[in-house]
Structure formats: C-alpha cells, structure tokens
Amino acid sequence: MNLLLVEDDDGYAATLAEELRALDHAVTVAPDGMTALQAIDREPFDAAILDRMLPHMDGTAILRRLRESGKTLPVVMLSALGRSAEKVEGLEAGADDYVVKPTPAAELEARLKALVRGRQWTSTGGGSGDTICVGDITVSPTRFRAWRGERPLDLVKLELQLLAELARNAGTVLTRAMLIERVWGYDFEPTTNIVDVQIRALRRKLMADGEDDPIVTVRGVGYMLRD
Amino acid sequence: MPAPRSLRSLTLAFLLVFFLAVALTGFATYRATQRAIVELVDERIDALSDAVLSQTRPGDVAAIIGRINVITDERDTGNVGFMLTDAGGHWLGGNVRLARPLALGYSTLGRRDRITGLSAGRALVRDAGGGLTLTTIAETEPIDRENKARRRLYMLGFGSIVLIVLAGTALFGALVSRRIGEVRETARAIIDGDMQRRITVDPAGGAFAEQAATFNHMLDRIAELMRQISNVSNDIAHDMRTPLARLRGRLALIAARPDAAGLADEIGEAMDQCDALLAMFAATLRIAEVEGGDRRAGFASLDLGALVGEIGEMMTAVAAESGHELVLGRCAPVRIEGDRQLLSQALINLIENALRHTPPGATITLAVTRAETGAGAAAEIMVRDNGPGIAPGDRALALRRFGRLEPSRHNAGHGLGLPLVDAVARLHRGTLSLEDAAPGLRVTIRLPIAGG
Numbered sequence: 001m002n003l004l005l006v007e008d009d010d011g012y013a014a015t016l017a018e019e020l021r022a023l024d025h026a027v028t029v030a031p032d033g034m035t036a037l038q039a040i041d042r043e044p045f046d047a048a049i050l051d052r053m054l055p056h057m058d059g060t061a062i063l064r065r066l067r068e069s070g071k072t073l074p075v076v077m078l079s080a081l082g083r084s085a086e087k088v089e090g091l092e093a094g095a096d097d098y099v100v101k102p103t104p105a106a107e108l109e110a111r112l113k114a115l116v117r118g119r120q121w122t123s124t125g126g127g128s129g130d131t132i133c134v135g136d137i138t139v140s141p142t143r144f145r146a147w148r149g150e151r152p153l154d155l156v157k158l159e160l161q162l163l164a165e166l167a168r169n170a171g172t173v174l175t176r177a178m179l180i181e182r183v184w185g186y187d188f189e190p191t192t193n194i195v196d197v198q199i200r201a202l203r204r205k206l207m208a209d210g211e212d213d214p215i216v217t218v219r220g221v222g223y224m225l226r227d
Numbered sequence: 228m229p230a231p232r233s234l235r236s237l238t239l240a241f242l243l244v245f246f247l248a249v250a251l252t253g254f255a256t257y258r259a260t261q262r263a264i265v266e267l268v269d270e271r272i273d274a275l276s277d278a279v280l281s282q283t284r285p286g287d288v289a290a291i292i293g294r295i296n297v298i299t300d301e302r303d304t305g306n307v308g309f310m311l312t313d314a315g316g317h318w319l320g321g322n323v324r325l326a327r328p329l330a331l332g333y334s335t336l337g338r339r340d341r342i343t344g345l346s347a348g349r350a351l352v353r354d355a356g357g358g359l360t361l362t363t364i365a366e367t368e369p370i371d372r373e374n375k376a377r378r379r380l381y382m383l384g385f386g387s388i389v390l391i392v393l394a395g396t397a398l399f400g401a402l403v404s405r406r407i408g409e410v411r412e413t414a415r416a417i418i419d420g421d422m423q424r425r426i427t428v429d430p431a432g433g434a435f436a437e438q439a440a441t442f443n444h445m446l447d448r449i450a451e452l453m454r455q456i457s458n459v460s461n462d463i464a465h466d467m468r469t470p471l472a473r474l475r476g477r478l479a480l481i482a483a484r485p486d487a488a489g490l491a492d493e494i495g496e497a498m499d500q501c502d503a504l505l506a507m508f509a510a511t512l513r514i515a516e517v518e519g520g521d522r523r524a525g526f527a528s529l530d531l532g533a534l535v536g537e538i539g540e541m542m543t544a545v546a547a548e549s550g551h552e553l554v555l556g557r558c559a560p561v562r563i564e565g566d567r568q569l570l571s572q573a574l575i576n577l578i579e580n581a582l583r584h585t586p587p588g589a590t591i592t593l594a595v596t597r598a599e600t601g602a603g604a605a606a607e608i609m610v611r612d613n614g615p616g617i618a619p620g621d622r623a624l625a626l627r628r629f630g631r632l633e634p635s636r637h638n639a640g641h642g643l644g645l646p647l648v649d650a651v652a653r654l655h656r657g658t659l660s661l662e663d664a665a666p667g668l669r670v671t672i673r674l675p676i677a678g679g
Contacts, residue, residue: 009469015476022483080468083516084568102472102505105479158541188513188572192579197544
C-alpha cells in the first residue's frame, strides 16, 4: 500500500515508517497538517495514518478539510489519548478507524488493509440479503443461524457474531483488538485472552465432523477466515 | 444566658420573646379597655345619683324614693339600680336589694352579689342626709357575657398575629433551608464528579444571590484548575506514550533483524515491559476518564443480571483454560441506569483478578441480587473466590492505586484493577467492598437503583 503518515514526533514517525516499510508498504511522512494536505493533493495514497495531536492544525481539523475537499481515502486516527469521547469525536470528523498509540505496526497494517479492502469490496459477495457465504460456511446473523455445508452449527450468540464478523471480512486478517471492538463492542481490552478462547470454541464447532480448519491464525496479529 | 448559636435555637428564642410580647400587649390592652369602661360607668352613676339627690332635700325619704321612681321609669332600667337604706342598713326603697353592706364611695360588684341580670358592675354609695345612704348601681357589662366575647376577640386578634408570625417563620426557614439544600446538592454533585453543576442565581439579587454567584465563581475556578491538571496529565500521557511507542517500535525492528535471532527472548521480554507500562498509562487515563463523570451522560437502562450472565458465560471458558471453575450463581434480573461498557470492564476486571490471585482448581462464583437497604433498593454484583483472600489490614491497600499486594513481577497486573472498579462503582453512585468469604475473597459492587 502507498501510505501517508502524519506525525509530528520525528522519532516515532521514523520508527513506525520503518516498521511499515519492512511490511512492504511505501510510506511518506508529513510532520504537520499543511504538508499532509499538500501531499494528498499531489499523490494518490491508499490510506492515511493521522496523529490526533499535532502542532498548528490538529488531526480532526485536517480530517475535516480532507473530507470537505472530497477526499475519501481511508484514514486511521492515531492518538495518545484513549478516551471514548475523543474516539467518537474522531469518527464523527470522518475517521474510518481510531487507535490508541502505540499500536504495533502489524495491528495498524491489519486495520489499514481491512479498510482498503472494504473500499474495494462490492456487494457481489455470495449469499442474499443478510446471509453471508464464505466457502462452505453460511452465516445469517439476523436469523441467528449458521451452517458448515449442510450441517447446521449450534453456536452461542457470541460465537455467531464472531463467525459473522470473520465471514464479512473473509480473506482479511482481523486483529484481537478489532474483534474486541466489533464483536464484543468493548471500548477497552481485557487482559485475558477472551478472543482466543472464543476462536477455539468456534473452531471446535466448525470442525466437529472432521472438516479442515477454515480459520487462519496469523501469529502475533489475529485471525482470518479463508475465502 | 449564652447567645443561641444554631439557627434552630435562634428561631426558638425569637418565638419565645415574641409570644411574651404578644401576651403582655394583649393583657395590657384588655386591662386598659376594662379601666376605661369602669371610668365611664363611674361617671354615669355619679351623674345619676346627682340627679336623685340634687332635686330632693337631704333626709326626705319619700321625696328621694319618688325621685328614684321617676328616674327609673324614665330610663331603661335594665342596667341601672338604686337602693335607699337607713342608718341601720335597712332597705327603704329602690329597685334593687344588696345582700351585703357597701362602704361609702365606689365599689365593684360581681356575681357573688346575686343581683338579677347583673354579672359585673359598679356601685356608688353616697350620704343622702339624715342617716340615709343612696346606692347607685350600673352594669359594666351592658351586654351579657361581653367580657367573655371581648376575651375571645383578643385571642382571635392576637392569635392570628401569632399564627402569621409562625407561618412566616416557617416559610422563611423553608426558604433558607431550600437555598442551603441547593448548595449542599451542588456540592454533592461536585463530589460525585459533576464539575458542571452550578447553583441557580436569583436574578432579583439579594444576599443569597450574591452568595450563590460567589460560590459559582469558586466552582468555575476549581473547574478551570482541574481542567489544567487534566491537560497536564493528558500531556504526560501523550509525552510518555510517544517515546514508549518509539521504544517499542525500535525493539520490534531489532527483533526482526537476522542478527538478533539469539536475542529474541530478551527483546520479547523488553517489549512485554513496554506493553505493561503502556497498559498502566491506559488504566490511569481510563480511571481519570471515569472519575471525570462525563460518562454519566451516556447512562442507559440495562439489565444487570443479564449483563453479568453474559459475561459469566463468556468467562467460563477463559477460567477453564487456567484450571479454574467459574460458577454462575443466581443472576436476578435487576434494571439499573448505567454504562454497559464500564460495568462490563469492572466485572471482567474482578473475574481476571480472581483468576490471577487464586491457584488452579479454585472456584469463582458470580451472582446478582436485588437488596433492599435502609437507603433504598440496590443491585449487588458479587464475585467470590475460595482462594487465599486478602488479609483485613491489606484490603484498603488493595483499593489504592498501584497498591499491589504481591511484589512478584510475574504476577501480572498493574495494581489499577480494583481502583478502576471502585471508580466505576462511584460513577454509578455505588460502592465497592472487599470481605472475607472464609475462605477466599468476596467482592461486592453495590449500585443504587434509581427510584427503586
């Protein structure tokens, strides 16, 4: 991906840029809002990582300017603060995602990829209505039903929501933090591995008839449903 | 007498003095009226006796009796009486008889004189010449039971004054205590973390309005100072997190280098320590957010029993992984106003704490009950374990920030778990308590049910 990183702390910007480059992305660093807006005018980026607290023009102001000028590129907002009110503010200003510093590069990459994929995604995916089909897995979140092939799966509410989220993003890695946010709806991260435990339970039910494992574990990052 | 200090004793003293003054005034007025009537009656009987004696020769019994008859025929005799007696006190004529002898001059008559139709009166005894005495009597109570009526009138008049003053004092007291109550409520709200609360200032002005304005000004100043402090802590969070983030990133880059293969474990440990520090900042900021009280604005009605049931179900598998047993006790449906996220976090924190501080094989029990206390209905979330528990002396420390009981580094946790739960309980105007479950620890979050 071609990424723009807007961050005023040189050291952190350099480290994060290096980490992202190590993951095979092109990264342009802008230290402030004006430079960032000029860079976006000049070059088509796939996504931007925007620090919330910047000198002169703060992250939300840059974001508003960007959205007003019709730029729709995915933006992940980066903040040293973790207050829910500020998160809501960031999302309302037009951010697509909001993470608290320091997010590991792999986590950031996963979120950016999910966003970019989401933009390209057209509603031609398998299934009709709210039903999602991925490989031999079918999930209907509104009817609280799921099947593996012809076999109905006996899932509890949380497992069903987890499978639906994985299916909606099939082929994209979802990190634990993303799953906690989207499936559990929590604005905090428990210290215990509730995601891993839930994934294990889901896997057991998906593979009960000796089928292969449809969920890929990406070490240190998260989980992905094979598409 | 010591000067009264409290508002109540001041009011009582004032009322006592006032009642005494009213009683004295009433009595004095009554007496003055009474005296005026007596004087009027005295003048009248003096004039009447003159009318009898000035027209007759002294000692002329027949003439005097004749004169008496003329006068009593002329007037309404209902309230005037004459009596002529000789030197021996024997009745010679007139329209009344007196049972007792009266001295010369004015006397007061009452019921004991047994004169028909007279309950109170005055008598004038004069020398009519030749050893004769003429007694002239008039009623001081021209209307029956007038005195009683007058007394009643006084009671009514002065009584209503007393009532008006009593009501006024009560109203004044209520007004003052309402103002004081408002100040108290505002102070309470501020203590609860609602820094936006202010006292209403009466636009009409006055001492209370001035006091309210000054109080509000003080709160503005405190809020401003707190905002500055919170800015400082936000800045600290920002300034400390960014270099930590940098450090963590650098470590990650080093770990990825081929020549660092032998150091993977050590780098991993350093990164874990970075993460622990970052988690500490996150927890500190989270507590600050909860204590700020802003999240009360997002309170919604929720079923605590269902919430605890859901989390208990989810955490059962987590507990099983570390060899613990999580038992879901009775989760009664109790509706409260609250923040779902924070309550979930508090509960998960408590369960995680229990998992961390009890050996494998220990049992952790969750329950939600509705309790009726003297202060109203409350919802109680209980998390009980049968582990080693916390010694009574250490419980206060456990609630203090960074108050870790075990110095062991391997026992994860940053000592902010229980303080966060405490902050969440207080945000909901509830309490957190740690008790001995004999054996083990029982943690109870007690949340008041609004209007329950």
